[in-house]
Amino acid sequence: MTGSLAAVRWFRAHDSLVGVTLLIAAVCILGAGTADRFFSFNNMVNVYEQSTDLALVSIGQTLAILTGGIDLSVGSLISLTSCLTSGLIDGDPSRVAPVLVAVLALGVLIGLVNAALVIGLRVHPLIVTLGMSAILQGVTLFYAMGPVGKVPRDFSFLAYGRVGGFPLGATIAVMLCIIVALLLRYLPLGRQIYAVGDDDNAARLAGLPRSRVLMLVYGCSGFCCAATGLYLAARFGSGQPYTGVNYTLASITPVILGGTVLRGGRGGVVGTLLGAFLISLVNNLLNFMDVSKQYQLVAQALIIILAVSVYMHRREPT
C-alpha cells in the first residue's frame, strides 16, 4: 500500500517528466509503424546525436527559466564562441587546448555580466539579455563577416567521434545534464534557484543569496552556449557569424516540453534533455515520412501549442 502511494506521489511530483516520456513513446510507436528502420539502434543513435546542440543550449536556458528569467543572448553568444573557436585555432592543433579553455571562460564571463546587469540595474533579464544579444552580434560581426578559420581534424572528433559506439558530443551533453541535475538537487545554491523562481520576493525576504543564484544561473547558461559554440565549430569545420541565430528561440522549446514552467520555480534539466530528444525524434520521423522541411516547422509549432496548453490547463489560473 505504502509502496503504491509512494509511486503515486512520485508520479505527481514528476508529472511533466511522465508527459514528455509518454510523448516520446507515442512518437516511437508511430515511427515503428511508419518505417522499419526508424526504431533501429542505428537510427536511435542518430537521433541522439542530432539532439546534441539543442540539448547543450537548453540546459543553460532551463536554469535561467527556473529562476523566472530567460536568456535571449544564447544565439549571439553561440555565434561569437563558434567564430572565436575556429578563428583562433585556425587549423593549428597545438592551440586547441588553450582556445577551448578561453572560449568556455568567455562564455561564463558573459553570463556573469548578464547577471550583474540584471542585479545592478534591476532590469528584467529579458531586456538585459536581448541587449546583450545585440551587442554580442555586433562584436561577432566585427570579428568576422563570413565563415572564419578552420578547426583541425582531431577537433572534429568532438562532433563526429564515437566512443564505444556512442556519439561523443551527445554523451558530453548528457553528462553535463546529469551533473547539473545533481547540483540542482543537492547543492544549497541549486535548491535556492527554485526558491528564487517560485517567489522572488519571498526568497529575498528569507535572506537567500539572490545575487549569487543569478550569477550561477547565467554563468552556467553562458558556459552551455560556449560549449554549443565549440560543438558547432567542430561540426561545421569553421565558425559563421550567424550560426547561432535560431538557437535563441529554439532553446526555449525543449525546456517547455520538458515541463519547466516559464514563470519559474518548477521543472528540471532532465525533462529538458528529454524535450530536446523529442524534437530531434519528431524531425527524424518527419524525414522518414517524407514530410518537407516546411511542414516540420508547422509540426514543431503544433507540438508546442499542444504541450503548453495541456500543461497550463492543469494548474489553476492565477
Place this chain on the structure above:
Amino acid sequence: MTDAVTQTAEAAARLGPLPRLRSSVSRFGIFMLLPALVLLGGAISSTFLSAGNISNLLLQLAPLGIVAIGQAFVMIVRGLDLSVASTMATAAVIATGFSGSNRDVAMITVVVLATSVAVGLLNGVLVAKRQVSPFLATLATMILLQGFRFAYTQGAPSGNVPPLFRVLGSEKFYGIPYDFAILLVLAVIFWIVLHRSAFGRRVFIVGGNPVTGRMLGIRTDVITIACYLISSCLAGAAGLILSGYVGLVDNWVGQGYELDSIVACVIGGVSLKGGRGSIPGALAGAAIIMVAANEVLLFGLPIQIQIIIKGVVIVLAAALYAR
C-alpha cells in the same frame, strides 16, 4: 489624470532628490532623448537635417511605428507579441501571391486581414483562455506562420507587389511619405482608443491588475484577446506597407521587427510587467531606434556599431524605468 500626476509628484517628494530625478527622467526622458539625438545628428552631419533625409527617415519609420502601436497594446495587458514579424512577412507573401496588379488590392487586403485576425485570435485565446504564457503562445504562432509561408512559397517566393502598395510604401506627396500619413492617422485613432476610451481604461486595469479587473466585472479575457487582435492586424498592415517599400518579396520581410517593436516600447516607457505605457512613448521609442540607425550610417561608422549601440540603448533605457 491630474490625480495620477499629483500622486506621482507626492511619491517623488517622499523619495528624495535622487529617486525624484530618476522618476522625472523616466517620465519625460524619452521625449528629451529624441530631440537630443536629432540635434546631435544635425551638429555632426550637415545632411542629417536636410529635407530629403528627414523625409526618408519618416518613410522608414512608418512600418516600425505601426507595429510598435500594436505591441504597446499587448505589452500593457502583460503580454508580448513575438509573432508580428512573421505576420508581416506573411502579409508580404500574400501581397505578391496574386497577379501583381491593382485589381487585386481589395482581395489582398481581405486575405491579409483574415490571416491577421486568425493569428490574433489564436494568440489571444491561447493566452487568455488557456493561460499559456504570451511568450510561448506567440512564439508558436510565429513558427506556425513561418512553416505555412515556406510551404506555400516552396522557399522561393516570387511575384510582384501591386503598384498601389508600392506607392503607399515608398512614395511621397510633396515630401511627406504616404506611409507616414497612414502612421499618423493610425496613431491618432489608437491614441484615442487607448487613452480616451472606456476600452483603453479597461486595457490599463487588466494590465495593472487582472484580479481587480475581474472583480470590477471586466471581461479580462475579451480585453486581452482584443489587444492581440489589434497587434496582429496592425502587423498585417505594416507588412503590406513594408512589402511596398521593399518592392520585392522574400520569406523574411520584417525580420527583426518583433524585437525592435518590443525595444521601441520599452524605450518609450511601456512596462514589461504591464499596466503602464502610452502610444506617444512607443512611437518616440521607434523614432529613436530609426534615428540612431540613420545617424550611424551618416556618420560613416561601421554597421556593426549600429547593432552594438542598439543593444546598449535597450539596456540603458530599461534601466531608467526600473524601480
